[in-house]
Amino acid sequence: QKEVEQDPGPLSVPEGAIVSLNCTYSNSAFQYFMWYRQYSRKGPELLMYTYSSGNKEDGRFTAQVDKSSKYISLFIRDSQPSDSATYLCALNTGTASKLTFGTGTRLQVTL
């Protein structure tokens, strides 16, 4: 079983739609959960960061963590064409410095 699994997509949605992006993981030691956005051939840019279980909202973005199910989600409301990118989940145990990334989900928001 892979440490972090993420559907690679592509996911195509119309402008204004609500987008749901998800990752599952196998290592219960993960405590910190991040979502990064990556445009083509660019560096990952942090969108959301959550510690342990629960929800966190920032503008159009909501991150959700369910540690009991080992499942994390990112919701994007009122999606825009500029949201078209690859979304990466990244996890950290808090006791080691490395981030463990998912493969990323490619999102396309169409007009």
Place this chain on the structure above:
Amino acid sequence: EPEVTQTPSHQVTQMGQEVILRCVPISNHLYFYWYRQILGQKVEFLVSFYNNEISEKSEIFDDQFSVERPDGSNFTLKIRSTKLEDSAMYFCASSEGAFGGNTIYFGEGSWLTVV
């Protein structure tokens, strides 16, 4: 907004040659990292560096690789005897503190092509 800068943005090198990728982390950050992303694959951790020594490394980071902070502002990744499979985007990153609550900021990447 402060950012991590990387040079070169793209380098083409012959197989067997040595390559040095350079990074300027955010100025007040103390922890530095290298990650790589092979085309179409996930971002993978290579190494973390703190207080002038490696704090953690992955199994990818073998004797072919080395890191250095030569002058207090730059952070470099050296790849010796490059192989075709070293072709990837290499990302430098930095954070203010040890992760566990500190944001890791990534640079735009250095695309390495080994021919």
